[in-house]
Amino acid sequence: MANFIDYYKILGLSKDATSDDIKKAYRKLARKFHPDLNPNDTEAHKKFQQINEANEVLSDAEKRKKYDQYGENWKHADQFEQAQHQRSAGRPSAEDYSGFSGFNNEGGDFSDFFEQLFGQRHSSRQQKTNVRYRGEDYNAELKQKLSDAYTTRKEIITVNGNNIRITIPAGIEGGQVIKLKGYGGPGINGGPNGDLYIKFVMDNDTNLNRTGNDLSMTVDVPLYTAILGGEVTIDTLGGKIKLKIPPETLNGTKTRLKGKGFPVYKEEGKYGDLFITYNIKLPTGLSEEEKNLFRQLANLNK
Amino acid sequence: MEENELIPADDFCSYHQVSWAFITSLEDAGIIEIKRVEQQHFIQSEQLKELEKLVRLHTELEINSEGIAAIAHLLQRMNELHRELLTVRQKLQFYEH
Numbered sequence: 001m002a003n004f005i006d007y008y009k010i011l012g013l014s015k016d017a018t019s020d021d022i023k024k025a026y027r028k029l030a031r032k033f034h035p036d037l038n039p040n041d042t043e044a045h046k047k048f049q050q051i052n053e054a055n056e057v058l059s060d061a062e063k064r065k066k067y068d069q070y071g072e073n074w075k076h077a078d079q080f081e082q083a084q085h086q087r088s089a090g091r092p093s094a095e096d097y098s099g100f101s102g103f104n105n106e107g108g109d110f111s112d113f114f115e116q117l118f119g120q121r122h123s124s125r126q127q128k129t130n131v132r133y134r135g136e137d138y139n140a141e142l143k144q145k146l147s148d149a150y151t152t153r154k155e156i157i158t159v160n161g162n163n164i165r166i167t168i169p170a171g172i173e174g175g176q177v178i179k180l181k182g183y184g185g186p187g188i189n190g191g192p193n194g195d196l197y198i199k200f201v202m203d204n205d206t207n208l209n210r211t212g213n214d215l216s217m218t219v220d221v222p223l224y225t226a227i228l229g230g231e232v233t234i235d236t237l238g239g240k241i242k243l244k245i246p247p248e249t250l251n252g253t254k255t256r257l258k259g260k261g262f263p264v265y266k267e268e269g270k271y272g273d274l275f276i277t278y279n280i281k282l283p284t285g286l287s288e289e290e291k292n293l294f295r296q297l298a299n300l301n302k
Numbered sequence: 303m304e305e306n307e308l309i310p311a312d313d314f315c316s317y318h319q320v321s322w323a324f325i326t327s328l329e330d331a332g333i334i335e336i337k338r339v340e341q342q343h344f345i346q347s348e349q350l351k352e353l354e355k356l357v358r359l360h361t362e363l364e365i366n367s368e369g370i371a372a373i374a375h376l377l378q379r380m381n382e383l384h385r386e387l388l389t390v391r392q393k394l395q396f397y398e399h
Contacts, residue, residue: 031363036355037373040384133309133317134350175388189317191309192347211396212389 002112007054007067015068019059026055053110063118070117135194136185144172146204150237150263159183159196166198171213171265174202206237213272215261218279221245226280236260236274243276251280309350311336311343318357327367328356333374 008015011025029051031037038044057063140159152170156163164183172178177199184194208215219234229247233240241260254277261272286294315322325345328334334353337344345353356370365373 027363034359034363036359037377039377039381133314134347134354137351174392189313191317192350195351209396211393216396 002116004071005050005053005111005113007057010050010054011058013058017058019061022055022058026051026059030055049110053114056110057114057118067117133188133191135187135191137194138184138196139199140196141199141201143201143203144168144174146202146206146208146210147237149173149200149202157198164196168200169266170263171267172200173210173212173265174200176200176265208237210262213262213264214275215272216275216277218277219243220281221249221278222281223283225249226251226278234276237262238271245278249278249280251278253278307347308337308339308344309347311345314345314350314353318354318361320357320361324357324360324367325353328353328370328374331367331371331374333371 008017011017011022011029013021013025017025030048033044033048033051035045035048038048057067138159140157142155142157149168149172150170152167154165154167156165158164162183164180166178166180168178177197180196180198182193183196187193202210204210208217215236217234217236219232221232224230225232225245226249227247229249230245232243232245234243238260241257243255254275257274257276259271260274264270264272283290311322311325314320315325322343325334325336329336333356334349335346337346352374356374359365359373360367360370
């Protein structure tokens with residue numbers, strides 16, 4: 001069973017609120033939480049939904065009466081409902097101020113409480129609230145491995161049963177959205193279709209950190225190589241790279257490899273940089289001979 | 303999709319029950335562009351999304367066209383800031399690691 005919802009509380013009103021109070025309270029809150037004014041804010045969308053539902057009930061004299069009458073005992077309202085349906089059948093709608101349309105598909109339904117008390121929303125209102133000419137936009141998320149995003153790939157995705165072949169350019173970023181024109185909901189009255197928005201979610205499967213087109217990583221360098229100089233080979237997304245380590249390289253030294261970072265989105269052949277931080281590894285588990293040699297070194301520096 | 307590139311402004315207005323004056327006021331504010339072909343007015347389909355959003359704000363919240371123009375600019379600014387925030391967060395993450 002659905003939980004009781006206090007519609008007065010949602011609109012910040014007391015039970016003796018006049019219809020004018022309700023209208024005012026509703027509009028005030030609607031201006032604050034309207035989805036078109038709160039993009040990317042699902043909390044606001046939810047809140048807006050509740051306000052709408054509260055208004056739908058309290059601004060309609062009959063619904064409000066029923067709601068007030070049964071209140072928290074609404075579960076026994078069945079008989080009342082039957083009588084109500086008969087009476088309201090031929091009645092022209094007294095209220096032409098309909099609810100809002102700002103939602104996308106998600107969260108467009110009223111609560112279970114509402115539906116159990118009043119039945120499905122009246123279709124006349126439902127249609128009126130769906131004010132769009134252009135079809136709805138669809139939103140989808142696509143998970144990508146960072147190592148996959150290094151190259152341009154083709155992928156087939158399924159949206160509402162349709163297979164769509166898409167090309168994902170190298171260098172795409174987490175949070176980035178690509179638009180597929182016309183793959184959203186159908187237009188109404190000859191209006192154009194909506195679009196499909198695909199948001200990429202990056203899953204870092206590497207030991208690299210990515211900032212825009214730049215990559216960074218820590219590379220371990222053996223003590224002897226750091227002191228005497230030498231070479232270290234590292235694995236990058238673009239293949240192996242040999243690094244020249246100059247003699248007396250200090251721990252934490254940073255170096256930049258130009259053009260060895262991530263590919264720049266939609267700019268073929270262009271790459272960011274790779275930033276490397278050297279981590280000098282001290283040898284452990286030294287043999288007696290090694291320890292002696294270090295002692296000699298230590299004595300030299302006394 | 304191509305055949306829908308231009309939407310007759312009359313169709314749009316009657317479907318949404320908004321006045322032509324509202325549409326032109328948005329054009330005056332530089333928010334949308336109206337194409338004129340042989341004395342007929344058309345709206346480009348790529349502007350429909352933004353336009354329908356503003357129409358909803360206009361009809362549902364009863365905001366006049368001056369208010370809508372201000373909101374449109376603020377929303378755009380908010381979008382830019384939101385994007386900037388995401389980039390900065392990403393950069394910050396790099397230093398926190």
